[in-house]
Amino acid sequence: MCRESGIDIVAEVENATVTDLAEELSSLILQARFFGRGHRVIAEGIDLVLRICARLHAARRGGPVTIGCADGLLFADSRPLLRADRAAQKLRPFLESLGAGGITMEPECGAEDLRALLGLAECRKPEELGVAGANRELAANGTGGIRILPLYSETPSLEGDREAPQAAQRIVTVSERVYEGLFDHLTEVMLRLVRGELHFLEETQAEVERTLSRLSEDAASVFDTIQRETSRSDVFQFRHSIRVGCLALEFARALTDDRELLLRLGTAALLHDVGKRDVPPEVLRHPGRLSGEMLEAMRQHPRYGARLLLRMPDSDPLAVAIAFCHHRRSDGGGYPESVDLAELSLATHVVKICDVYEALTAERPYKPRMTPRRAYRVMIGMSGQLDPALLHRFIDVVGVWPVGERVRLRSGAVGRVVAQTGCHDRPVIRLEGERDPVDLRGARGDDLGPVAGCPVEHPEEQPVS
Ligand SMILES: [Fe+2]
Ligand SMILES: [Fe+2]
Known part of the structure; x- marks a missing residue:
């Protein structure tokens, strides 16, 4: 489904699920707010949603596709869309604002119905419209192929479905909420910029403050959450910004304990790519590496930001x-070109390092994820681009086995890295089911042979199931 990836969409639609539908619908609603309903990307998005619908309707032998909304979760076929992408969950606030319990799409649902739905999503006071008003609008502007459902409490025949979402809600962790807060905030920033509103730095700083506190409590779970988050429709690359922001905070925490400076740096890191708002959407959504004019357009984002x-x-x-x-x-190289720039500040160097590291170690549509060890090799080879002393400090702080990574020991035991020790390949880990962490430096023998307790397999190369 991932339009960013350029993966064979036809093949992906074949395997589409209701989660994919929720995600594409959410993305469509959001993008209509960014770009306007008349934009070409909206026409493409509608086409994709209709193809997913057709696939799901066929699997249901012509029955409707329904996405429920109850107790703060989306669900389908009596199961919560629990590990659905954060973006998919954005359908929920829209339905909640109408006081609705879900949305149903009939097999005859067409482009007009989806355009009517997007019109509904632009309504300033959806709570006044309610479910009945929303359905009147949909019927007036579409063909009746989409209906908004009343709350489940008002639908006695579906009462039995309430158990699953309630049970699922309990396992949303604090770190997931922090991540969601950052993602929601970046979305809100983009929407405000579209409206020409420029007041948000204070709120960004509040989100960064929450993140900083969470990092000091349990950095492992923050980075574990970031690692597990996936997104099909991350047009503005919020995941990248969130990871750069968290890495910059984690790195800077080791350099200074000036809390105000940390908040300013974290805020700046989170917003470092905000200029992508003004890069044409076809460039942002381009699958694969950019070249020529597209690259030039992308290279304007630092100036715009x-x-x-x-x-x-x-x-x-x-x-x-x-x-x-x-x-x-x-x-003096790089971009944007400028003749009268002073030396790059230390804070800029910090974010540059985190930006490059994130790009190398993240999975992209056109490349797999690189191990930290390999990324460091590449970064050390980027002479003139990164500050060498600061880069070595970064490697000490992040380590070869970054905090949050799952690792397997020679003994076969599985654990998670919870802290660095200064000894790159011997972090502190917490084994599954154990309370006390283990400092792997203590596992070092006198000889250089294999040491019990030493992580030997990278999760990338041999996934831990
Ligand atoms: Fe950038
Ligand atoms: Fe970036």
Whole structure:
């Protein structure tokens, strides 16, 4: 389904699930707010949703497809869409604002119905419209192929379905909520920028403060959550920004305990790519590597970002500098080109390192995820681009086995990295089912042979099931 990936969409639609439908619908609603209903990307999105619907209707032998909404979760076929992408969950606030218990799509659902649904999503006061009003709008502007459902409590025949979402809600962790808070906030930032509203830095800082507190309590679970999050429709690459923001906070925590500076740096890191808002959507959504004109368009984002951040009434020079300079090099190269720039600041160097590391170790549509060890080799070879002393410090802080990674020991036991020790390949881990962490430096023998307790397999190369 992933339009970003350029993977064979036809093949993916064949395997589409209701979760995919929820995700594409959410994405469509969000993108209509960003780009307007008349944009070409909306027409493409509608086409994709209709193809998924057709596949799901066929699997149901012509029956309707229903996405339920109850107790703060989406669900289908009596099962919560629990591990559905965060983006899919964005359908929920829309349904909740109408006081609805779900949405159902009939086999005859067509483009007009989806356009009517997008019109509904733009309604300023959905709570006044309610379910009945929403259905009147859908019937008036569409063909009746989509209906909004009343709350489950008002649908006695479906009462039995309430158990599953309630049970599922209990396992949403604090770190997942922190992640969701960051994702929601970045979405809100983009929507406000579309409306020309520039007041949000204070709120960004509040989200960063929550993240910083969570990192000091349990960095392993934050990075574990980030690692597990997947997204099919991350047009503005929020996942990248969130990971860069968290990495920058984690790295900077080891460099300073000046909390105010940490908050400013974390905020700047989270917003470093905010200028992508002004990059044409076809460039942002382009599957694969960019070349020629597209690359040039993408290379404008530092300039756009700095301009946006400068126009804010509570603008922070640190955030402006990082947005403008994070693709510039210490030796004067990189972009944007500028003749009168001072040396890159330490804060910019911190974000640059986290930005490059994130890009290398993240899975992208056109490349697999790189191990941290290999990423460090690449980064050390990028002479003139990254500050060497700071890069070595980063490697010490993040380690070869980053916090949050699942690892398997020679003994076969599985655990999670919870802290670094300064000894790159011997972190502190917590074995599954154990309370006390184990410092792997203690497992070092006098000889250099294999040591019991040493992680020997990377989760990437041999996934831990
Ligand atoms: Fe960037
Ligand atoms: Fe970036």
